[in-house]
Amino acid sequence: MNARERAVLAGYISRGDRVLEVGTADGVTCAWLADKCPKADFLSVDTFPGKADGVTGALGDKERWAKNKRQNMELYVGTVAQCIKDHPKVRCEVAIVDGEHTYKACAADIAAVLRVLTAAGVLACHDYAHRKNGVKQAVDEAVAAGKLKLLEVAGSMAFLEAVV
Ligand SMILES: C[S@@+](CC[C@H](N)C(=O)[O-])C[C@H]1O[C@@H](n2cnc3c(N)ncnc32)[C@H](O)[C@@H]1O
Numbered sequence: 001m002n003a004r005e006r007a008v009l010a011g012y013i014s015r016g017d018r019v020l021e022v023g024t025a026d027g028v029t030c031a032w033l034a035d036k037c038p039k040a041d042f043l044s045v046d047t048f049p050g051k052a053d054g055v056t057g058a059l060g061d062k063e064r065w066a067k068n069k070r071q072n073m074e075l076y077v078g079t080v081a082q083c084i085k086d087h088p089k090v091r092c093e094v095a096i097v098d099g100e101h102t103y104k105a106c107a108a109d110i111a112a113v114l115r116v117l118t119a120a121g122v123l124a125c126h127d128y129a130h131r132k133n134g135v136k137q138a139v140d141e142a143v144a145a146g147k148l149k150l151l152e153v154a155g156s157m158a159f160l161e162a163v164v
Helices: 003-011 028-036 063-066 080-086 103-114 136-143
Strands: 018-022 041-044 073-077 092-097 117-125 148-154 156-161
Touching: 003 028, 003 148, 018 028, 018 080, 018 103, 028 041, 028 063, 028 073, 028 117, 041 063, 041 080, 041 136, 063 073, 073 148, 080 103, 092 103, 103 117, 103 136, 136 148
Parallel strands: 018 041, 018 092, 041 073, 092 117
Antiparallel strands: 117 156, 148 156
């Protein structure tokens, strides 16, 4: 995630928000956001080892994530669907989807996140603007289905609002 994408993302996070990040890798972006938004709580989900995202090839590492951990960061190892099953009370005001970037995986992550995103919550989908993956198709389908409203695209990241 580049500096501009991070800065725009931070602007959507308010004091007291719960942020759910799907695909955290080494937790670098999450640590930056956690420092920038110390009054927000961050839950990151990653399969460790996961499949490469198809754009950067980035693969996370649990030990490196632990070194980047801040006091307002928590980690769940597995998929977001498994996380919600294990923790049915999980809710978030902001969600970031940046896991495996195939259409099938991204659509599944979006569907799972929409079950826990609060009304008018914000979803950020990374690599939306890259053509060589399925993120754009998965996001555009959710918008066409009336589940999400596109707010803006900054860099390669789409910012969307959950439709109530
Ligand atoms: C692009 S990296 C994430 C980068 C991170 N968001 C950042 O900005 O620093 C993609 C990560 O998604 C993980 N991943 C792949 N498939 C996943 C899935 N189904 N659920 C959760 N994480 C997954 C990979 O293990 C990898 O660490």
